[in-house]
Structures are given as structure tokens and as C-alpha cells.
Amino acid sequence: GQNIDQPTEMTATEGAIVQINCTYQTSGFNGLFWYQQHAGEAPTFLSYNVLDGLEEKGRFSSFLSRSKGYSYLLLKELQMKDSASYLCAVRDTGGATNKLIFGTGTLLAVQP
Amino acid sequence: EAGVAQSPRYKIIEKRQSVAFWCNPISGHATLYWYQQILGQGPKLLIQFQNNGVVDDSQLPKDRFSAERLKGVDSTLKIQPAKLEDSAVYLCASSTREGVSHEQYFGPGTRLTVT
Numbered sequence: 001g002q003n004i005d006q007p008t009e010m011t012a013t014e015g016a017i018v019q020i021n022c023t024y025q026t027s028g029f030n031g032l033f034w035y036q037q038h039a040g041e042a043p044t045f046l047s048y049n050v051l052d053g054l055e056e057k058g059r060f061s062s063f064l065s066r067s068k069g070y071s072y073l074l075l076k077e078l079q080m081k082d083s084a085s086y087l088c089a090v091r092d093t094g095g096a097t098n099k100l101i102f103g104t105g106t107l108l109a110v111q112p
Numbered sequence: 113e114a115g116v117a118q119s120p121r122y123k124i125i126e127k128r129q130s131v132a133f134w135c136n137p138i139s140g141h142a143t144l145y146w147y148q149q150i151l152g153q154g155p156k157l158l159i160q161f162q163n164n165g166v167v168d169d170s171q172l173p174k175d176r177f178s179a180e181r182l183k184g185v186d187s188t189l190k191i192q193p194a195k196l197e198d199s200a201v202y203l204c205a206s207s208t209r210e211g212v213s214h215e216q217y218f219g220p221g222t223r224l225t226v227t
Contacts, residue, residue, distance in 0.1 A: 004154075033215065042116075042203060042218035043155065050213075087154050098143060098207060098214055099168055102154030 002026050004103035011109045020073045020106045022088035031091040034073045038084045083110045116219030124225045130192040133222045137206030146189050147203040194226045
């Protein structure tokens with residue numbers, strides 16, 4: 001079966017660091033994506049991992065361990081505008097489909 | 113570069129009525145997706161097109177939902193008849209096979225309320 005787990009909600013303080021975890025069990029794997037979704041808006045692409053290790057992009061980093069079926073998104077120097085839902089998504093197979101399976105999202109609240 | 117366009121942004125209908133949504137993907141993107149996002153959940157893929165052909169419609173409730181992309185550019189998604197549980201945001205996304213990640217770009221969505 002297809003299963004992607006993330007915490008439902010998290011709270012963090014402005015200026016701090018927060019780590020959002022994602023575990024997955026899917027029939028196939030061809031990459032893991034993180035998307036940011038502000039309330040009432042479309043998801044926007046943050047990061048992509050297909051090999052094990054850490055990918056860094058400014059204040060955001062994403063890590064993948066394929067053997068453990070595990071990823072995390074690390075947000076540094078948190079800003080109020082980072083309050084949003086963070087969606088973990090696995091690309092199930094390669095080739096023509098490029099099908100993404102999304103988790104339910106982690107709602108992050110950044111407090112002053 | 114213009115993003116993915118969708119219309120309408122909001123729609124309220126009564127159950128058993130019909131509704132249609134429109135999507136225009138990013139220019140040059142051959143792949144187009146329709147997702148359903150119920151409040152508090154992640155998006156769920158309904159149908160995926162490659163140009164004007166269907167690649168995956170395994171999660172599309174075909175007794176009431178239909179979609180087309182006749183000329184391989186814009187697309188419409190129709191629900192007929194609507195049920196209360198169809199209340200959701202319908203997101204359109206597009207992607208290209210260029211690059212490594214082939215990330216999907218999402219439109220603003222259509223928020224459907226069925227009463």
C-alpha cells in the first residue's frame with residue numbers, strides 16, 4: 001500500500017530552527033518532494049531529493065534516507081511568513097507517470 | 113513566465129448539479145494533472161494527461177467525473193452530478209520533462225462547495 005506520514009501540526013519560534021519529518025512506504029520510489037502551501041493558496045515547490053543525503057537551498061534543507069523510508073525538511077532562521085502547511089510527496093514510479101503521492105501535510109505555526 | 117491558470121476560483125452548487133473547471137497550463141508543459149484536495153488533506157491525483165492522452169486516471173470516479181484535454185493544451189474537469197463529498201479544492205498542475213526533478217507547478221485552484 002501507499003502510506004506517507006507526517007506530523008499534523010508543529011509550533012516554532014521566530015528565528016529558531018524546525019525539522020519536519022516524513023516517513024513513507026510506497027510500492028515504488030523515484031524521488032521525494034517538499035511543497036509549501038499557504039492557507040488558500042496553491043502548493044509551491046521547495047525541494048527534491050532522489051539520492052540519499054542533504055540538499056541545501058538557502059534557509060531550507062531537505063534530507064533523504066531511502067533505506068529508512070525517511071526524509072526531513074529543515075527550516076532555519078524562521079520567519080513569520082514561514083507559517084504554512086508543508087507537504088511531503090513521493091514520486092511513485094519513473095517513466096511516463098510522474099505520479100505524486102502526497103502526505104496530509106504539517107501545519108507549521110511560527111510564533112513571535 | 114505565466115503560471116498555471118484556473119477558473120473559476122470559487123463555485124457553489126447544489127448536490128446533483130453539474131460543474132466544470134478549466135485549466136491552462138504553463139506554455140510548453142506537456143503533462144497536466146488534476147488533483148482533489150479535501151480540507152486538511154494532501155492533494156490526491158485524479159487524472160494525468162501527457163499531451164492529449166490519459167496516462168493515469170485510476171483514482172478518477174468515472175461514474176461522475178470526466179476530464180478532457182482535446183488539443184493537448186488547456187483542459188476541463190467536469191462533475192455530473194455533484195455530491196456533498198465533492199466539496200474540495202480542485203488543483204491543476206503542469207510539468208515538463210526537462211531537467212531532473214520534473215517538479216509540478218500548481219495553479220491557484222478552484223474551491224468547490226456542494227450544498
